[in-house]
Amino acid sequence: MLETYLRHIAQLKTDRSANRWTDLTMNKAPHKAFTLLAVMDLFAIAAIEKNFIPPATDLVDNFNCYWELVMPHNKKSSMAYPFPRLANDGIWQLVANPDHIGKINIESISSMKKLRQVCAGAVMPDDLYSFMCDPTAREALRVEILKNYFAPEIQSLIKEQGVINQQSFGYSLNILGRTDQVIMFDPENEYIPKKVRNQGFRKAIVSLYDHRCAMCGIRLLTPEGHTIVEAAHIIPWRETKDDSPINGMALCKVCHWSFDEGLMAVDQNYKVLVSGRIQKDKNYPGHMSTLMDRQIIMPEEERYFPGLQNLEQHRNQRFS
């Protein structure tokens, strides 16, 4: 019965405290609510095709987007807390990894690393799984979560984030040319909100470069899904409205800023160029000049390499 789950979902075991949690989350910890919304977003785009939900990157990304939208900047969290503990609410059962011996000790899990070590994923009761697959039932469950865990003034914002999570996933597959998997966007005729474009472009580019900075090679990806790299446009979006992978590179924050400022560029042989300005000014970090002539890191497939024309235009317009 859907009613049973609506009641169930309204009464998840969560930490309650006016000191720790503000009115925005009705003085309750929002972890489980965000996890369920993140799961629903994957169901909505048919990214979950069978009754098995792994604690994978796409789910963590969705969770983090909700968290960052609502929670203060200094309050960090991880999906490692709510994911296993939803088993205590009858939402799902955990499936242990094949090499894990014995029962999963839920209370011992406090990091994504540990979660992935012991747990392969979660299986829902069959009827709840059917409700999740059904758009009407799923949206009823979503409304119940919004109503019970979030203040009225932020409910529409959270609902909008759900749409962004779903559409940006489609947008990222679209710009990667993997259109067999999702609904097509037609950039010529369709208005695509900026938040959808930004999140979709980031998802596509960062995964193509496996979270590694194309220019300096740094790769710092925490198991909680936080990464040091950003998705950079070679030619700014406002100029050509081009989100295709050949107009993008994954760059760390320092390289992104330096690239945009014209302190760094990439030559026609895909080698890093460093501006003479850096060598003259001792305030710039020393490692930047050591990157000169370094071969940039590129995606595996040639069709996603940064476009030589775009790189040339960037050199001509910005690099000095």
Ligand SMILES: [Zn+2]
């Ligand atoms: Zn870098």
